[in-house]
Amino acid sequence: MEYPEDSALLSRLLSGEESAYRELVATYQGSMRAVALAIVGSRNSDEVVQDAWLAVVNSLKGFQGRSSLKTWLLTITANTAKTRLKHNRREVLMDDLPGPHGTIGDDRFADDGHWLMAPHEWHQDTPEAMLLQNELRECLEKTLGSLSNMQSSVLVLRERQGLELEEICNLLDISLSNVRVLLHRARLKMFATLEHFEETGQC
Numbered sequence: 001m002e003y004p005e006d007s008a009l010l011s012r013l014l015s016g017e018e019s020a021y022r023e024l025v026a027t028y029q030g031s032m033r034a035v036a037l038a039i040v041g042s043r044n045s046d047e048v049v050q051d052a053w054l055a056v057v058n059s060l061k062g063f064q065g066r067s068s069l070k071t072w073l074l075t076i077t078a079n080t081a082k083t084r085l086k087h088n089r090r091e092v093l094m095d096d097l098p099g100p101h102g103t104i105g106d107d108r109f110a111d112d113g114h115w116l117m118a119p120h121e122w123h124q125d126t127p128e129a130m131l132l133q134n135e136l137r138e139c140l141e142k143t144l145g146s147l148s149n150m151q152s153s154v155l156v157l158r159e160r161q162g163l164e165l166e167e168i169c170n171l172l173d174i175s176l177s178n179v180r181v182l183l184h185r186a187r188l189k190m191f192a193t194l195e196h197f198e199e200t201g202q203c
Contacts, residue, residue, distance in 0.1 A: 006069040013060055025053070028070060031161040032077040038153030038172050039081035048084055052077040071167070078171045136194070139203035143193040150174075151186040158183055 012020035029049070036048040055076050063072060144152055153172070157163045163171075168179050197203065 006065065010063065010065075010069065024069075028073050031070070031074060031157060031163075034153040034156040034161070035074050035077045035171055036081045037149045039078065040084050041149050044084055045081075048081045049077065051084075052080040055080060070161070074163075074171055078173075082173070135203065136197050139193055139197050140190060142203060143190055147186050147189060151182050151189075154179055154182040155186040155190070 009020060009023065013024065032049050032052055033045055036045040036052070040048055052073075056073060059076070063069075067075070144155065147155070150172075154168060157168050157171070158165070165176060165179050165183075168174075169176050172179070193203075
């Protein structure tokens with residue numbers, strides 16, 4: 001399978017174009033860190049990502065395009081993280097730390113995880129509305145930071161990077177049911193923050 005969206009960037013990378021490398025890092029650093037964080041935890045995740053980038057640079061000429069560039073990068077990151085753990089890979093913990101605003105009940109959502117009744121929209125272009133959006137974004141980032149490593153990583157890989165659940169399973173070496181539970185719990189906490197902000201206007 002060919003990935004034409006990758007070919008132009010790949011050509012620039014292979015020609016040694018510095019801006020192409022900056023673009024690659026800007027695009028994929030966050031998702032690579034999410035993978036590393038899920039596997040080795042926050043203590044070693046930065047080192048894993050650095051090692052993964054070295055492996056990427058050294059292997060770039062051998063990239064054959066059998067997968068997307070994103071999948072290839074995340075696979076290298078996952079393999080680097082697993083190597084770091086050696087034979088002492090920890091069990092995946094289904095830890096459920098409380099979010100800053102707790103959580104909300106499952107009865108608020110349909111089976112597909114979406115709201116039964118959507119929160120109030122406040123997409124307006126007034127300065128006040130834009131300020132609220134920035135404050136909400138900061139609130140949500142704070143909640144994301146309060147999640148367990150696994151919940152945070154699964155949420156980032158699914159919602160921000162658009163990975164399918166099966167891809168996340170393969171990268172993190174966990175079961176589909178485990179991924180679903182982690183994603184569900186993370187979403188509940190993010191929704192609780194969203195609802196709290198909507199009701200109070202505060203984080």
